[in-house]
Amino acid sequence: MTNGTREHWDEVYRTKAADSVSWYQPTPEPSLKAIDALQLPATASLIDVGGGASSLVDRLIERGWSDLTVLDIAAPALDVAKVRLGDDAMQVTWLVADVTVWRSGRYYDVWHDRAVFHFLTAPEQRLAYRHALEAGTAPGSVVIFATFAPDGPERCSGLPVQRYDAAALEAEFSPAFMLERDWREEHTTPGGGRQSFQWCIFRRR
Numbered sequence: 001m002t003n004g005t006r007e008h009w010d011e012v013y014r015t016k017a018a019d020s021v022s023w024y025q026p027t028p029e030p031s032l033k034a035i036d037a038l039q040l041p042a043t044a045s046l047i048d049v050g051g052g053a054s055s056l057v058d059r060l061i062e063r064g065w066s067d068l069t070v071l072d073i074a075a076p077a078l079d080v081a082k083v084r085l086g087d088d089a090m091q092v093t094w095l096v097a098d099v100t101v102w103r104s105g106r107y108y109d110v111w112h113d114r115a116v117f118h119f120l121t122a123p124e125q126r127l128a129y130r131h132a133l134e135a136g137t138a139p140g141s142v143v144i145f146a147t148f149a150p151d152g153p154e155r156c157s158g159l160p161v162q163r164y165d166a167a168a169l170e171a172e173f174s175p176a177f178m179l180e181r182d183w184r185e186e187h188t189t190p191g192g193g194r195q196s197f198q199w200c201i202f203r204r205r
């Protein structure tokens with residue numbers, strides 16, 4: 001699964017403009033609102049798992065955050081973000097890895113995943129992700145998830161996805177992670193389509 005997945009995503013980022021993919025957001029507003037509501041100091045650490053070419057780290061650097069990591073299976077995705085950031089790219093730790101195989105050597109205060117976990121359609125993939133999540137978080141760490149909602153698309157980037165409501169995501173991560181907040185978002189794609197997302201914030205017990 002790892003090799004096929006990597007090839008798929010490498011190809012996506014090599015052949016499509018970053019602002020043309022369905023998940024593109026000019027500004028990652030829902031993530032920023034969620035992070036701002038946490039009222040964490042800018043010294044807090046954050047990992048954007050499957051961050052791709054998202055501008056979340058750009059906006060957090062502007063807010064003074066200094067311990068930022070972006071992990072993605074596709075090196076070309078991270079290259080897009082690095083070029084965009086210029087010298088500021090040196091302020092970010094960039095990791096090319098499959099999250100289901102990678103195991104963090106440190107804890108993060110915030111684990112952010114927008115539209116990555118929902119690609120794991122097999123129980124063993126989700127278990128492997130959970131092991132990565134447990135290695136990268138400590139009691140008190142916050143986990144922010146955005147997945148397609150039950151009325152969201154059945155596929156993304158040509159791949160099947162698992163859709164979730166808050167209760168279903170909670171079932172994946174409880175009891176180790178406590179659900180603190182959940183809400184829905186209607187994302188507008190660059191092509192004008194609408195996609196229902198489920199957002200959840202968990203805290204590790």
Ligand SMILES: C[S@@+](CC[C@H](N)C(=O)[O-])C[C@H]1O[C@@H](n2cnc3c(N)ncnc32)[C@H](O)[C@@H]1O
Pocket residue numbers: 005009023024025049050051052053054071072073074077097098099100113114115116119156
């Ligand atoms: C739909 S995109 C979302 C990108 C970004 N989170 C955003 O909101 O703009 C999914 C991302 O997950 C990455 N990805 C997919 N499977 C992965 C895996 N097993 N490990 C790490 N990254 C993965 C892809 O390369 C892609 O950048």
